[in-house]
Amino acid sequence: xxxxxxxxxxxxxxxxxxxxxxxxxxxxxxxxxxxxxxxxxxxxxxxxxxxxxxxxxxxxxxxxxxxxxxxxxxxxxxxxxxxxxxxxxxxxxxxxxxxxxxxxxxxxxxxxxxxxxxxxxxxxxxxxxxxxxxxxxxxxxxxxxxxxxxxxxxxxxxxxxxxxxxxxxxxxxxxxxxxxxxxxxxxxxxxxxxxxxxxxxxxxxxxxxxxxxxxxxxxxxxxxxxxxxxxxxxxxxxxxxxxxxxxxxxxxxxxxxxxxxxxxxxxxxxxxxxxxxxxxxxxxxxxxxxxxxxxxxxxxxxxxxxxxxxxxxxxxxxxxxxxxxxxxxxxxxxxxxxxxxxxxxxxxxxxxxxxxxxxxxxxxxxxxxxxxxxxxxxxxxxxxxxxxxxxxxxxxxxxxxxxxxxxxxxxxxxxxxxxxxxxxxxxxxxxxxxxxxxxxx
Numbered sequence: 001x002x003x004x005x006x007x008x009x010x011x012x013x014x015x016x017x018x019x020x021x022x023x024x025x026x027x028x029x030x031x032x033x034x035x036x037x038x039x040x041x042x043x044x045x046x047x048x049x050x051x052x053x054x055x056x057x058x059x060x061x062x063x064x065x066x067x068x069x070x071x072x073x074x075x076x077x078x079x080x081x082x083x084x085x086x087x088x089x090x091x092x093x094x095x096x097x098x099x100x101x102x103x104x105x106x107x108x109x110x111x112x113x114x115x116x117x118x119x120x121x122x123x124x125x126x127x128x129x130x131x132x133x134x135x136x137x138x139x140x141x142x143x144x145x146x147x148x149x150x151x152x153x154x155x156x157x158x159x160x161x162x163x164x165x166x167x168x169x170x171x172x173x174x175x176x177x178x179x180x181x182x183x184x185x186x187x188x189x190x191x192x193x194x195x196x197x198x199x200x201x202x203x204x205x206x207x208x209x210x211x212x213x214x215x216x217x218x219x220x221x222x223x224x225x226x227x228x229x230x231x232x233x234x235x236x237x238x239x240x241x242x243x244x245x246x247x248x249x250x251x252x253x254x255x256x257x258x259x260x261x262x263x264x265x266x267x268x269x270x271x272x273x274x275x276x277x278x279x280x281x282x283x284x285x286x287x288x289x290x291x292x293x294x295x296x297x298x299x300x301x302x303x304x305x306x307x308x309x310x311x312x313x314x315x316x317x318x319x320x321x322x323x324x325x326x327x328x329x330x331x332x333x334x335x336x337x338x339x340x341x342x343x344x345x346x347x348x349x350x351x352x353x354x355x356x357x358x359x360x361x362x363x364x365x366x367x368x369x370x371x372x373x374x375x376x377x378x379x380x381x382x383x384x385x386x387x388x389x390x391x392x393x394x395x396x397x398x399x400x401x402x403x404x405x406x407x408x409x410x411x412x413x414x415x416x417x418x419x420x421x422x423x424x425x426x427x428x429x430x431x432x433x434x435x436x437x438x439x440x441x
Contacts, residue, residue, distance in 0.1 A: 033061045033421045037072040038402060041081035046088055046376050047391040056086055058398040061421030066392050079402065079416055087372075087407045088391050089143025089399030089419065091379040092354045093309045094263070094289055094344035097137060097145050098127035098161065098168075101348075112151030116213075117220050119251035121156030123147050124175040127168040135428035137351035138163040141407055143399040143419050144173060144389060145351060146344075146379075148180040148263070153217050155180040157251065158263065160383055162399065164419040173397075177383050178287065179255050183266040183275050184213035214274065221282050224252035261285040261383070263309065267292035267318070276300060287382060289344075292318050295330060298337035307340035307382045310374075312347075313357040325364055331374065332365030342379035359408035371408060397421070 036058040043051040043066060055070040056063060072078060101108035110126040127147060137145070143163055149156035157176035165171035186209070187202030202210075227249040234240040254260040264275040267290040276297070279286035288294060291308040294301060301308065310331055317326045334341045343357045354375055362371035380390030388397050401407060402416035417424045 033059070035059045035064075035073050035076040036079065036398075036418065036421070036423070037070075037076040038079045038081050038086055038400070038416075039072060041402065042085040043392060044085055044087045044372070044407075045392040046372060047393065056392065056400065058400070058418060058421050061398055063392060063394055063396050063398050063400075065394060081402055081416075083404070084415055085403050085405070085407070086392065087141065087401045087403065088376050088389065088396075089401055089417075090141050090354055090375040090407070091342070091390065092137075092142055092145040092345055092351050092375075093342040093379040093382070094346050095145045095147050095348060095351050096150065096346075097133060097163075097348045097351050098129070098131050098147050098171075099123060099149070099348070101128070101131055101133065103349075111149055113149070113156070116152040116216065117154045117248055118149065118152055118156045119154045119179060119249075119255075120247040121149050122159070122175065123149050123157060124159035124161070124168050124172060127159065127161060127171065129165055129167060129171060131348075132429045133348050133351070134163050135425070136349070136430055137354075138417060138419070138424060139414060139426045139428050139431070140352040140355060141401040141403065141414050141417070142351055142354050143401070143417070146177055146383065148178070150180075151182075153182055153184065153213060154220065154252075155182060157260075160385065162397075162419050164422060164424050173388065174383060174385055176254070176260050179252070179260055179262045180289075181217070181262055181264045183264050183271045183278075184210045184217065185268070185271060186210040218278065218281075221252070221256070221278075224249045224256055225282070228253050228256055255284060256282060258283065258285045261287050263287045263289045265289040267311070269293040269296040272297050273300075276304065276306065279306075280304075291334075291341075292327075292330075294339065295333045295337065298334060298339050302338045305340070307342065307378075308334060309342050309344045309379075309382075310334075310357075312345060313343065313360050314353065328360050328364035331358075331361040331371070335366055335370050340378060340382065341374060342382055343374045355408045355412075356410060359406075359410070362408060368408070375408075 037055060039055045043054040051068055054068045057065040057070055096111050099111045113121050146158050146160050148158035158178040158180050159175035160173045160177040161171040162173050186206045230243045234242045255262050262284045266272045266275045266288055272288060286306050288308045290311040294308045313327050315327050331341055345351050345354055358371040358375045362368045377390035380386040389399055398418050398421040400418040401414055403412050403414050405412035417426055
């Protein structure tokens with residue numbers, strides 16, 4: 001008690017301690033950008049020629065130089081990559097990473113809010129930087145993901161995040177990066193996130209329910225248009241009373257203006273056409289998510305420059321009538337039709353499998369260079385961040401992966417990982433468990 005009394009009588013000491021702790025916390029939260037040189041590496045730039053024996057210099061979190069005859073700064077930390085390859089970090093174009101931990105434990109799942117219309121819900125605010133699934137994903141070369149809310153018709157705002165940082169704001173690359181919309185389906189078909197093949201045709205009641213949901217979605221967008229018109233009118237003419245603020249409609253304004261793209265999950269041909277019609281009516285910047293039957297409307301998608309975020313390549317076919325390799329060959333068919341695409345896992349725990357989705361597509365007709373672009377520069381272009389990430393070019397954020405082989409091959413191992421110019425530890429829950437039990441008798 002006497003020590004407490006003495007401490008209580010020294011407010012200056014208390015303030016000093018608080019300041020020291022706060023200063024240390026702030027210093028810890030700011031990443032230290034050291035100069036790094038990766039030398040003697042095969043540099044796969046993605047957008048340019050591959051450099052067989054080159055050097056990549058990282059400074060202040062960005063790529064400062066990349067080429068065959070690059071001088072190494074004196075103060076640089078040198079990574080000898082003899083026999084190794086350097087790739088840009090991979091991008092998963094649709095996940096719930098950071099929003100969920102254990103799918104069957106509700107208290108660890110923060111993907112979905114109540115209601116059908118949640119445009120003002122922001123995925124970034126719910127991202128857990130301490131998720132055990134993040135180190136697992138990045139240990140296989142994934143450095144950036146789009147994480148999206150789920151549920152309802154308008155699920156909310158997706159965030160494009162780098163997989164390293166103390167807080168969601170530190171991880172943010174772009175937010176909002178897109179608005180997530182689920183196109184209504186009848187019954188339990190694959191379209192819009194259904195439960196798989198073989199569940200029969202929808203009933204008339206289910207069709208009517210779908211039609212009501214489609215109409216409700218249109219009505220919500222019309223309300224947002226009216227809200228925007230009223231807001232602009234009151235801003236231009238102060239005699240017009242301002243409309244009562246509505247956070248949901250307010251969040252749709254950037255979508256209606258084309259400033260934020262809308263990802264509409266749609267798989268069946270009819271649903272994809274419906275999503276295109278909806279985008280045409282409201283002049284939305286459309287991205288198709290899933291796109292199981294996107295090949296059937298490829299001409300329209302190409303004409304309107306609508307990209308597709310392909311669902312799981314490693315999934316089973318959508319029906320018993322489809323050939324076994326339908327999901328494997330889908331990317332190749334879209335590429336031949338001239339449709340821009342990117343690969344995605346739509347998951348959290350299986351984001352680590354992203355390179356194998358692209359690699360399998362390459363084994364079934366997609367040129368290997370295109371498969372690599374589908375997890376690097378193409379998603380960066382689709383979300384408008386290709387000036388920041390997606391390839392190895394001077395001035396871009398240093399998201400780099402050093403591997404002992406082709407990054408899309410199953411047997412390849414990641415040797416070094418750099419995110420935002422900062423070397424990232426490759427250990428994760430999987431490796432810790434492996435080390436713990438590998439020698440068990």
